[in-house]
Amino acid sequence: MTLLTQPSTVFxxxxxxxxxxxxxxxxxxxxxxxxxxxIHDLLFHWPYRYEDRTHITPxxxxxxxxxxLLQGTIRKTQVIKSAKKRCIVTLxxxxxHIKLIFFHFKTPQLEAWRxxxxxxxxxxxxxxxxxxxxxxxxxxxxxxxxxxxxxxxxTPIYPIVAGLSQNWLRKTILTAVTHYQRQAYQRESLDxxxxxxxxxxxxxxxxxxxxxxxANQNLESLYxxxxxxxxxxxxxxxxAHRYALKRIRQSVKVAHIEATxxxxxxxxxxxxxxxxxxxxAQQKAWRDIEGDLSLQxxxxxxxxxxxxCGKTVVAALAAMAxxxxxxxxxxxxxxxxxxxxxxxxxxxxxxxxxxxxxxxVSKFKTKQKRQILENITLxxxxxxxxxxxxxxxxxEFQNLGMAIIDEQHRFGVHQRLSLQKKGESARQKSAVHQLxxxxxxxxxxxxxxxxxxxxxxxxxxLPPNRQPIKTLTVAQSRRHEVIERISAVCQQKxxxxxxxxxxxxxxALQCQAAQIVSEQLQEQLQFPVGLVHGKMPSQQKEQVxxxxxxxxxxxxxxxxxxxxxxxxxxxxxxIIENPERLGLAQxxxxxxxxxxxxxxxxxxxxxxxxxxxxxxxxxxxxxxxNDGFVIAEKDLELRGGGEILGDRQTGMAQYKVxxxxxxxxxxxxxxxxxxxxxKLVDTNTVDRLIDRWCQSLDLAKA
Ligand code: ADP
Ligand code: MG
Numbered sequence: 256m257t258l259l260t261q262p263s264t265v266f267x268x269x270x271x272x273x274x275x276x277x278x279x280x281x282x283x284x285x286x287x288x289x290x291x292x293x294i295h296d297l298l299f300h301w302p303y304r305y306e307d308r309t310h311i312t313p314x315x316x317x318x319x320x321x322x323x324l325l326q327g328t329i330r331k332t333q334v335i336k337s338a339k340k341r342c343i344v345t346l347x348x349x350x351x352h353i354k355l356i357f358f359h360f361k362t363p364q365l366e367a368w369r370x371x372x373x374x375x376x377x378x379x380x381x382x383x384x385x386x387x388x389x390x391x392x393x394x395x396x397x398x399x400x401x402x403x404x405x406x407x408x409x410t411p412i413y414p415i416v417a418g419l420s421q422n423w424l425r426k427t428i429l430t431a432v433t434h435y436q437r438q439a440y441q442r443e444s445l446d447x448x449x450x451x452x453x454x455x456x457x458x459x460x461x462x463x464x465x466x467x468x469x470a471n472q473n474l475e476s477l478y479x480x481x482x483x484x485x486x487x488x489x490x491x492x493x494x495a496h497r498y499a500l501k502r503i504r505q506s507v508k509v510a511h512i513e514a515t516x517x518x519x520x521x522x523x524x525x526x527x528x529x530x531x532x533x534x535x536a537q538q539k540a541w542r543d544i545e546g547d548l549s550l551q552x553x554x555x556x557x558x559x560x561x562x563x564c565g566k567t568v569v570a571a572l573a574a575m576a577x578x579x580x581x582x583x584x585x586x587x588x589x590x591x592x593x594x595x596x597x598x599x600x601x602x603x604x605x606x607x608x609x610x611x612x613x614x615x616v617s618k619f620k621t622k623q624k625r626q627i628l629e630n631i632t633l634x635x636x637x638x639x640x641x642x643x644x645x646x647x648x649x650x651e652f653q654n655l656g657m658a659i660i661d662e663q664h665r666f667g668v669h670q671r672l673s674l675q676k677k678g679e680s681a682r683q684k685s686a687v688h689q690l691x692x693x694x695x696x697x698x699x700x701x702x703x704x705x706x707x708x709x710x711x712x713x714x715x716x717l718p719p720n721r722q723p724i725k726t727l728t729v730a731q732s733r734r735h736e737v738i739e740r741i742s743a744v745c746q747q748k749x750x751x752x753x754x755x756x757x758x759x760x761x762x763a764l765q766c767q768a769a770q771i772v773s774e775q776l777q778e779q780l781q782f783p784v785g786l787v788h789g790k791m792p793s794q795q796k797e798q799v800x801x802x803x804x805x806x807x808x809x810x811x812x813x814x815x816x817x818x819x820x821x822x823x824x825x826x827x828x829x830i831i832e833n834p835e836r837l838g839l840a841q842x843x844x845x846x847x848x849x850x851x852x853x854x855x856x857x858x859x860x861x862x863x864x865x866x867x868x869x870x871x872x873x874x875x876x877x878x879x880x881n882d883g884f885v886i887a888e889k890d891l892e893l894r895g896g897g898e899i900l901g902d903r904q905t906g907m908a909q910y911k912v913x914x915x916x917x918x919x920x921x922x923x924x925x926x927x928x929x930x931x932x933x934k935l936v937d938t939n940t941v942d943r944l945i946d947r948w949c950q951s952l953d954l955a956k957a
Pocket of ligand 1: 851
């Protein structure tokens with residue numbers, strides 16, 4: 256198959272794959288399944304294994320489990336017609352013989368496997384039934400006129416999908432890599448700049464080493480990506496992301512806006528109205544925000560504080576300050592339940608100042624929505640709280656001054672940017688302050704990689720008089736004891752969350768499970784039991800939540816929809832079923848729904864034995880620590896990379912080769928390197944880098 260007939264064709268790297276000869280509209284979707292959309296994507300599709308077909312192994316030297324390339328003559332072909340019909344081909348070379356077994360074969364194949372035929376085959380040797388065999392080897396028939404040379408390189412094996420053969424994908428990728436090397440810019444200015452750190456290892460060479468390694472390469476280091484070729488690419492990718500983040504920061508920070516005139520009397524009044532004193536951490540966060548607002552630049556701040564530390568009030572202070580200066584504030588939250596709850600708090604807080612708060616969620620009726628949208632456009636709404644509905648095109652602010660994003664890990668970067676643009680595109684044409692709040696503890700390494708463009712305030716410590724949440728692990732067999740215990744809790748007018756987690760990979764089934772649990776609990780308890788899950792109509796969800804706030808429901812059975820932000824201080828107990836199914840970050844978030852008042856709270860992890868060693872270790876971390884940062888670090892340790900910050904990484908950029916956990920040392924080096932050498936890298940190079948590595952990262956284009 257020839258993909259590109261003329262090697263001199265100039266590749267258009269941004270062209271879609273279907274522009275390649277041989278990849279039509281029908282095949283392109285198969286590539287798309289592998290996330291291969293553009294020609295440049297081919298370069299970054301990594302092999303997960305290599306096969307060594309560079310030399311022929313004499314049959315007498317084979318050992319079980321080894322992958323080998325054999326070459327010999329067929330001595331005998333035998334079809335066995337038992338229940339398991341199969342064809343056994345005996346292959347002989349000068350040293351010994353071996354049986355090749357085929358379960359699927361067609362007549363033409365049988366005809367080709369005649370005695371005396373020369374065969375070259377590749378497969379994994381097994382020792383079965385007292386003899387060496389290879390089941391379904393890949394093979395080709397040789398003739399004395401046609402004995403193809405052996406490959407000089409290891410053969411890469413790529414992830415594939417149905418309808419896309421390994422051979423075809425390999426050839427396509429190799430063509431791309433080869434063309435890349437031939438192109439004019441094969442030696443790039445960055446290669447020169449990096450030549451001290453990575454001698455003789457240009458971007459193109461690194462790619463070639465990975466896709467076409469010599470037989471003597473150290474495979475282990477290719478597999479775990481510690482090989483210099485990978486290291487070179489990882490370094491470059493991390494550097495590209497660093498530049499991208501810097502760019503966003505610059506684009507925001509060069510914007511010149513009026514300093515916000517904070518109405519200090521109003522702020523003091525607001526603080527006096529609160530039923531509590533601000534904690535140290537809250538005061539510090541407010542000071543940071545105040546400092547940002549006093550500059551003639553947009554704020555770009557991340558507030559990071561563990562669940563329950565009181566971030567909402569800090570958001571309210573920031574909102575008050577901006578609203579007080581005559582601008583609007585948008586607050587985005589990930590769930591409707593949380594939007595509604597924030598809306599109530601903010602409405603209460605703003606009322607004494609004659610300020611108006613609007614709630615905007617996607618499920619509102621058209622008429623109701625129109626009214627709200629009008630209030631926003633006319634500037635009658637000072638604070639708008641909502642879910643992703645706020646991003647929609649139709650929402651036009653009169654003069655948006657600040658966007659607050661609560662629980663940011665649930666939002667993608669593009670959503671954040673779209674909100675940012677609301678401010679810029681609206682009538683006012685000016686940048687918007689951004690305040691991002693997260694309870695997800697972000698370990699330091701990730702901080703540098705993902706959030707390098709943000710100013711950060713860490714809120715440590717919880718409001719006073721909080722008692723640590725007691726966490727217990729209890730096996731399902733003792734479920735009745737748990738029910739007795741929560742009955743006692745309800746007796747004291749305290750409330751309980753009962754969380755049913757994902758047992759099956761389906762939300763519908765999860766909701767169904769929650770339904771059943773709620774019915775069972777209602778039978779066993781003399782207190783009102785309620786149910787919320789993601790599939791309920793939002794109005795119904797809201798009614799249940801309202802009833803729970805008012806303590807008309809004692810036990811709230813829920814799916815993980817209540818994971819984020821919900822605040823009912825009178826709820827002191829949390830039961831989590833099948834906690835072994837959840838990540839540590841998510842467990843910590845869920846547990847954070849209790850322990851929000853002065854009363855002692857507890858969390859019961861109701862697990863299904865037997866636990867895997869990993870689950871056991873995780874649950875132990877939960878028992879031993881209430882500190883989100885400690886838990887996050889342990890999480891990284893236990894998982895050792897890959898999936899971080901819970902299961903939803905929507906806010907995280909996707910990397911092509913780097914892994915922030917695995918490559919944390921490299922991440923540090925990139926930071927240092929960039930500081931020392933940034934002068935050597937010109938703007939064009941930075942453009943190229945960002946183009947190459949950060950396409951999926953909308954923020955690069957901010
Ligand atoms: P989170 O940081 O998880 O968003 P919240 O803002 O929901 O936390 O606050 C958790 C609980 O703590 C709320 O009930 C809130 O009223 C209460 N709270 C916040 N600040 C203080 C404070 N300074 N003193 C006492 N309670 C506080
Ligand atoms: Mg919160």
